Amino acid sequence: MDLPETSPPAGSSNTSRASSALVTLTYEGVVRGARRLVPVSVFVIPFGIAYGVAAIEAGLTVDQAIAMSAFMFAGASQFAAIDLWQGPLPYLSLALVVLAVNARHLILGAAISPYVNQLPPGRWFLALCLLSDVNFADSYKLMKTGYRDAGLILGGGLLMWVTWLAATIVGVFAGAIATNLDYLGVDVVMAAFFGALTVGSVTGWRTGLPVLVACGVALLTMPLLPSGWNIIAAALAGGVVGAFLPAEDKGEREPTAHG
């Protein structure tokens, strides 16, 4: 689950030199990582419940809704996926939309790579397999100041995963017994959540312009393209605009906030 309140790395490519002390991944680190995120994990509960209810409304079975949280563990992309959940399932657009929503993980992974890439393959995988905005933000901060246990990332991830799964289960069963979900406004949860995340991510014209272009492309291509593809076209257009904006000055970089 990605929480919207964290900041991405400032120039991850500048951090390619970790200090000389060897990075490990220990049980103590895992426990410490989990403990540190207990207060933050509370904030994913309402999103997990909302996802569970919305998944049932979108037509997923109880098992499918829970499996999605267990195996994906990426809230925003799960909301995006259930929005496209109509048979026959559009596999390619599902995969591409999920890729676009979760592309941010690539930046987080690149930023933390100076530390985790020192680990042997098994532990390297463990350190990264539950990477999200929240445990990244916490671990990155600590590892930059010399902490050398990547168990921190895994432990934080495990706690968020358990919380996300538990909240999903609550939402799924609430959704399964509720009769008219429109009275709960469940159908607008995803759009409201994404609208809020988008607002949070716009900190100036550099972050605003790609979003504006994406909105325009999404609307213009909606009548022309099959379901979901207008979103992929818009994501690419926004990405290209962002890539070709002039690079910002060093000190000017502001943390964006979204999941």
Add this chain to the structure above:
Amino acid sequence: MVDASSAYLAIGLMALVTLGTRIGGAYVMRFVPLSARVERFLEAMSSSVLAAIVVTFVARGSLRELSAVAVAILVMVAIRSPVWAMIAAMAFAGGWSMLAG
């Protein structure tokens, strides 16, 4: 209706893609550093996709959906809390349905 096997196939596929994004960034860095431009592309793309989903949802919906999203955005601008933005929009849309239905 979505049959069970295609649902689980889709979930498995999306889980693999998501895992790929988690390990892909660090993996690529073993060989070539992510350029600032690629980073800006990924960053802009991940906010753009969310915005595109919102406008598509609003364009497909009625005044109720448009107003609910506007409520979420206003709450977010006012107090910077996605949780409260979501709750306010749900309450608004739920209230609308009750009054209209």
